[in-house]
Amino acid sequence: MEPVKNAVKMVGLTKHFGSVVANNAINLELHEGEILSLLGENGSGKTTLMNMLSGIYYPDAGQIYIHDKPVTIGSPKDAFANGIGMIHQHYKLVDVFTATENIILGLNEKGRLNLKEAGRKIKEISNKYGFEINPEQKVYDMSVSQKQTVEIIKVLYRGADILILDEPTAVLTPQETDKLFAVMRNMQKDGKSIIIITHKLHEVLEVSDRVAILRKGEYIGDVLTKDADQQSLTDMMVGRTVSLNINRPEPVDPKPRLEVKGLTVYDELGVKRLDDINFTAYSGEILGIAGIAGSGQRELLESISGLYPIAEGEIVYHNPKSEKDENLVGMDPMTITKAGISMAFVPEDRLGMGLVGSMGMTGNMMLRSWRNGKSFFVDKKAPEQLANEIWRDLEVVTPSTNFPVRRMSGGNVQKVLVGREIAQNPAVLMTAYAVRGLDINTSYTIYNLLTAEKMKGVAVIYVGEDLDVLLELCDRLVVLCGGKVSGVVDARTTNKRDVGVLMTRVGGNEHEK
């Protein structure tokens, strides 16, 4: 074997944020022409490390070598000068610009702006690596995956030969992910070196040559992908053996709890978002909602919780205490609570809807309890106590219960949100993409919490995107496609392929159980 050449070599990279050590003396190598997976739990320092490589942070100590030359990377510009390009989790594109305009934005080329020439170059890059892109298309017309393509071409256009992709698959469908991986392999063949950050272990195993693992800011080691499997990677990442099986007990005494009948809604532009939705959620079971992103999942949950205007249909809640039926249509969240209906909702947009980013844990606990009591003043004691319980029980990493949740890592934010919703002792618990962006360990914490709620007799509605998890965690699945129910299936007996077919079949047969 020929000796490996390093595209990137980091020696002793260290970064502190205040008293927190985000990266402690990390030594990492990226070989030329290799795809390296960077693996680690939330808050293990992956993104910090990559930000130092791409010039967003500057290391407190340590040295970076690019192609065996020591370099100082003090800004993203320096990073580009060294051929390093990072594709961030959150895209930074101008909506009203075309793909071409976005790609050449910020480039200081001499002479007149030549969009045609740029478009030609973009086409050339696309053909070379197999991107599908229309350079004239405006960003606001693009799907998430197209926007990602623009971001990747942007760094290639600038001549990057070292690419960093921060959780590129988190927002993609399985098909789009396959396409991305094909492109990555083409880039690899062309001699580019790639670092990919992802939480999905099967993707790590599928796409990368080597895996490097971080844990709590420390470099744990690396392993060739061909010598690794999901279990061994998880163990290295977490530092102890974690069971990767989701425990799915049989539902105990399921009774109808929430019945959705003929639900139809329109958005503010008059587009039909849900079309005659029918299903029943039972107590003591986890009902999964599967579907391609944007098939009406958000509208469904928001309709049930009184946040979305309902055009037609009924949402009947069977109150387990009074044995009375109540129609939730026309109620807002306040009236629903006042009617004694305890519904918990973990929305998809955690910081934009479920939590107040600038407040600490205590202030966020108050979102559910602020109205309690007749006093003109808010009660801060009970929320403070609850915050402390969640802090302790769910092992939330935060300096204090008043530390703004916006500045916590993603997994901790979700623990705060899920912890608060479960603490309400709900009769119905709805979660939307509850483990999106979370690491394995936190994801399993969430699965276990949901299963525990199910065993308490709660009707759990779980909107998910990972079919493997949906099939392992849920008892039944409602499959949505284009705002319609395309099937209701038993998660124990169906398989991934069949559900995949339902996900893309508009207006399939309903109620085939």
Place this chain on the structure above:
Amino acid sequence: MKNKALFHIARRGELPWLKAWLIRGAAILLALLVCSLLMVLVTGLNPFDVYATMAYGVFGTARKTWVTFQKLAVLLGISLAVTPAFKMRFWNIGAEGQVMIGALACAAVMITLSGVITSNVVMILLMFIASLAAGALWGFLPAFFKSRWNTNETLFTLMMNYIAIQLCAFFIILWENPKGAGQIGIINAKTELGWLPSLAGQQYLIPILVVAILTVLLYVYLKYSKHGYEISVVGESERTARYAGIKVERVIVRTMVLSGAICGLVGMLLVGGTDHTLTTTLAGGRGFTAVMVSWLAKFNPIGMIFTSFLLVFLQLGAKEIASVFFLNESFADILTGVILFFIIGCEFFINYKIEFLKISKEA
């Protein structure tokens, strides 16, 4: 590599308050230093004399001190008024108009009812109600339109200022006294009906006390009440507020009514407590200065005592040096500008730190 960046700007974590105040103190010292340099270079005056004169203009005599506190009370009062709206991220820049309309309502009661009511207590009570209601109405209108039709509150409140000022101009001519004077003159000069009484022999004490109480009340309201919590959540994200069962429209309208009512109250304090007349320049731009006071104090009512004092100090001090040293008023403005520049600029160093890069030697 060429064009290497030599420093890097990074966001700070939470800075201990002591350190933050040290930075602020340093900024003020630095500002005074730059001002001194300017004075020596441009006017040849001794900076210490100038600063002493400024201080004299603010606290030099008992009379000056009372004026300072009266002006402080007015500015602080308006700043308190705009704060709940700002915390809700409702950009109310209509405080000027809300004060004016409150003042107009107060003057209207004093003038039109002077022959009807003889009791001072009843008169003042009516003035109070009228001013509060007028200010509240001026706050309600933009909020109502915002919550119903999502109109732009900044433009709306700005326009409402002009309506209020023009209404004042109209009524000043209508009630002019003496005829043809083009101004109202002192209202009820003989009977002193509707004048806020002096307390302990001090004419300005009541307005000052009212604003002091208001400061504490507003601090408690924003920090500990359910309303205050609702305001914070709505300001952060309307979607989160709806999710938590907060009626966003109601909170917006209620908060703006409060905001406007406090402005109206300040208008009444101005007409009934100090000026005893109505002019179109009664608010004198303080409705806009209040925006800065509120922001500088990061919407903390207690902090606003200091920021409004700073601005009043600069204003009165500048006036004093302009007259004592026969300086152009513009020079005083320059000094004010320099000081504010440093004070606002130092917030950058509180939120961010500059990291100088250690340029690594070739290994």
